[in-house]
Amino acid sequence: MPNKTTSSASLGEKVSPSSEFKKQATVKSMAEYKRLYAESVSDPEKFWNAQAKELLFWRKPWKQTLEWKEPQAKWFVGGKLNVCENCVDRHVGTPRENKAALIFEGEPGDQQTLTYKQLHVEVCKFANVLESRGIKKGDRIAIYMPMTCEAVVAMLASARIGAIHTVIFGGFSSESIKDRVNDCQAKLVVTADGGWRRGSVVDLKMHVNRAIQDCPTVETVVVVKRIGNTRVSMKTGRDYWYHTVMEGASHKHTAKAFDAETPLFILYTSGSTGKPKGVLHTSGGYLLGTTMTSKYVFDLKDSDTYWCTADIGWITGHSYVTYGILSNGATNLIYEGAPNYPDVNRFWDIVERHRVTIFYTAPTAIRAFMKWGDHHVKKHDLSSLRLLGSVGEPINPEAWKWYYKTIGGGRCPIVDTWWQTETGAIMITTLPGAAYSKPGSAGLPFFGVVPKVFNDAGEEVKKGESGKLVLTQPWPSMLRGLYGDRKRYKETYWSEYKGIYFCGDGCRQDKDGYFWIVGRIDDVLNVSGHRIGTAEVESALVSHGAVAESAVVGRPHELKGSAVVCFVTLKEGVEPTDELRRELREHVGEEIGAIAKPDEVRFAPALPKTRSGKIMRRLLKDIAAGREIAQDTTTLEDLNVVKALQKG
Numbered sequence: 001m002p003n004k005t006t007s008s009a010s011l012g013e014k015v016s017p018s019s020e021f022k023k024q025a026t027v028k029s030m031a032e033y034k035r036l037y038a039e040s041v042s043d044p045e046k047f048w049n050a051q052a053k054e055l056l057f058w059r060k061p062w063k064q065t066l067e068w069k070e071p072q073a074k075w076f077v078g079g080k081l082n083v084c085e086n087c088v089d090r091h092v093g094t095p096r097e098n099k100a101a102l103i104f105e106g107e108p109g110d111q112q113t114l115t116y117k118q119l120h121v122e123v124c125k126f127a128n129v130l131e132s133r134g135i136k137k138g139d140r141i142a143i144y145m146p147m148t149c150e151a152v153v154a155m156l157a158s159a160r161i162g163a164i165h166t167v168i169f170g171g172f173s174s175e176s177i178k179d180r181v182n183d184c185q186a187k188l189v190v191t192a193d194g195g196w197r198r199g200s201v202v203d204l205k206m207h208v209n210r211a212i213q214d215c216p217t218v219e220t221v222v223v224v225k226r227i228g229n230t231r232v233s234m235k236t237g238r239d240y241w242y243h244t245v246m247e248g249a250s251h252k253h254t255a256k257a258f259d260a261e262t263p264l265f266i267l268y269t270s271g272s273t274g275k276p277k278g279v280l281h282t283s284g285g286y287l288l289g290t291t292m293t294s295k296y297v298f299d300l301k302d303s304d305t306y307w308c309t310a311d312i313g314w315i316t317g318h319s320y321v322t323y324g325i326l327s328n329g330a331t332n333l334i335y336e337g338a339p340n341y342p343d344v345n346r347f348w349d350i351v352e353r354h355r356v357t358i359f360y361t362a363p364t365a366i367r368a369f370m371k372w373g374d375h376h377v378k379k380h381d382l383s384s385l386r387l388l389g390s391v392g393e394p395i396n397p398e399a400w401k402w403y404y405k406t407i408g409g410g411r412c413p414i415v416d417t418w419w420q421t422e423t424g425a426i427m428i429t430t431l432p433g434a435a436y437s438k439p440g441s442a443g444l445p446f447f448g449v450v451p452k453v454f455n456d457a458g459e460e461v462k463k464g465e466s467g468k469l470v471l472t473q474p475w476p477s478m479l480r481g482l483y484g485d486r487k488r489y490k491e492t493y494w495s496e497y498k499g500i501y502f503c504g505d506g507c508r509q510d511k512d513g514y515f516w517i518v519g520r521i522d523d524v525l526n527v528s529g530h531r532i533g534t535a536e537v538e539s540a541l542v543s544h545g546a547v548a549e550s551a552v553v554g555r556p557h558e559l560k561g562s563a564v565v566c567f568v569t570l571k572e573g574v575e576p577t578d579e580l581r582r583e584l585r586e587h588v589g590e591e592i593g594a595i596a597k598p599d600e601v602r603f604a605p606a607l608p609k610t611r612s613g614k615i616m617r618r619l620l621k622d623i624a625a626g627r628e629i630a631q632d633t634t635t636l637e638d639l640n641v642v643k644a645l646q647k648g
């Protein structure tokens with residue numbers, strides 16, 4: 001007997017799309033999904049070859065679809081294209097040219113719309129500006145910007161001239177900017193005189209000024225006048241106002257064709273050890289992955305107004321604000337500010353005013369809206385919405401159901417999308433017109449993706465059992481490496497199981513083939529949908545003069561997913577005071593950024609270690625969560641340490 005399937009009113013374990021949605025969807029049935037999926041994995045090269053021809057504009061065809069020398073993939077070898085031309089130029093001269101490409105809303109309420117034709121002009125001008133500052137193919141440029149049209153223009157202009165951008169999230173500190181700029185040796189930085197966040201000014205230029213005192217490779221800083229900040233200090237001969245250099249720039253720029261494997265961007269993301277690693281993506285494969293998933297997963301149509309709430313500082317902002325969405329010629333809304341400014345209904349106000357049809361956000365935001373109460377939502381007409389998306393962390397069924405009923409009015413399918421900075425594009429989800437959803441499960445593999453759940457010995461576990469999530473086939477939008485660190489690339493992703501990509505997540509697959517992501521099983525925390533390495537927070541803490549040693553773990557948190565809990569031992573003679581606690585929180589904020597600030601700092605006389613000197617993290621996790629200690633403590637060097645920690 002088939003399992004119970006529900007459409008809207010009473011939510012059972014399966015929720016199917018309505019027949020109206022199915023009828024208009026790109027993929028209309030499970031049978032169609034299964035047929036396409038089978039094609040995509042039985043002869044992947046044939047499949048990707050056809051998709052690349054259909055979805056992208058190439059200047060020169062490729063000779064070979066995939067060259068796979070594990071763990072190094074090259075896709076569309078010998079093919080040439082220009083990523084920016086695909087996202088912008090190809091819509092100009094078509095009926096799309098006068099439709100809005102970007103609709104910007106600033107936190108204070110100011111608005112700007114750029115049609116594809118206007119976006120083309122801006123991008124050409126900025127490409128000329130970059131070239132006039134000596135930026136060439138392969139040079140790195142850093143973008144540290146609020147969510148504005150200029151930020152997207154900067155990314156596209158970089159792509160247009162074959163430069164490599166690294167976008168640094170506007171919430172990161174000067175120290176983080178410095179590390180990233182120096183790691184990739186950026187020659188130019190694009191920033192703004194500030195941005196708005198919850199009514200306050202984020203002083204971006206000041207952070208850049210501090211950071212690049214120690215960045216010898218930076219020759220030019222281009223500054224967008226966003227807020228009219230009079231305190232901004234500009235250095236003659238290095239710093240230029242965006243509006244001034246744009247004024248003199250030609251709007252004509254010929255896009256060159258670049259090899260499909262030309263690096264497109266580096267995006268730094270946290271790992272389980274050391275400093276953030278620079279995930280490298282290249283052009284053809286990445287653009288294909290993001291274009292195709294945008295089209296199928298978001299069911300994008302020319303009539304849609306799409307809004308993804310992610311900042312361009314994260315991979316979601318790269319793939320599903322800039323590249324995948326614009327490549328499809330869609331109308332893309334971007335919003336600068338906080339979801340609760342001036343009031344907690346800001347998002348719904350935006351959806352109503354702009355008649356947003358597709359809305360993509362993170363579970364942490366959904367849980368916050370739930371807590372703030374339905375009445376803030378009910379004030380708004382959200383009938384324009386037709387599809388909802390979720391990304392960044394597992395969505396708990398309760399939040400899923402609230403999202404479905406209260407935001408989607410029981411009418412909109414939800415695509416829960418599992419993927420990573422490294423995968424470049426969505427890997428697991430339910431195609432909205434084809435498959436039913438199960439609240440809490442990301443769903444089924446996207447075309448060409450072959451996920452499996454392995455045990456430690458590298459065998460596939462039985463359905464229903466938990467294990468480690470791996471991807472067994474190369475895919476076009478996969479990372480090509482970690483910038484400047486081949487060894488770390490291999491060790492991080494390809495050494496757990498030989499020749500197979502391990503993503504760092506725990507998972508189980510149910511009898512229907514649906515994947516349920518359990519969360520990170522390495523030393524990476526997912527705090528409000530953002531990856532934070534415990535090692536990074538630990539090294540930030542020990543860089544403070546009072547700290548001798550630290551261990552950082554996550555504790556389940558109702559809104560944030562994970563809270564950051566730090567166990568700290570102090571240097572001889574330092575007093576453990578509340579004042580010091582506050583100081584350490586601020587210190588981590590300055591070293592990394594506000595998102596990494598500890599929720600709790602616990603002082604301890606010593607940390608629990610094995611006889612071989614390894615910190616026993618599982619035990620600390622149990623202590624942080626107030627759970628009973630599950631771990632065998634016989635290897636513990638000193639049992640008294642645990643007693644002291646539990647008391648503290």
Ligand code: WTA
Nearest residue numbers: 391392393394416417418419420421517520
């Ligand atoms: C987690 C964000 C469950 C996961 C696109 C992954 C998710 C990490 C989901 C990547 C989801 C992302 N369900 N977990 N739908 N989406 N994750 O690189 O732990 O910032 O490994 O990329 O987020 O985070 P990243």
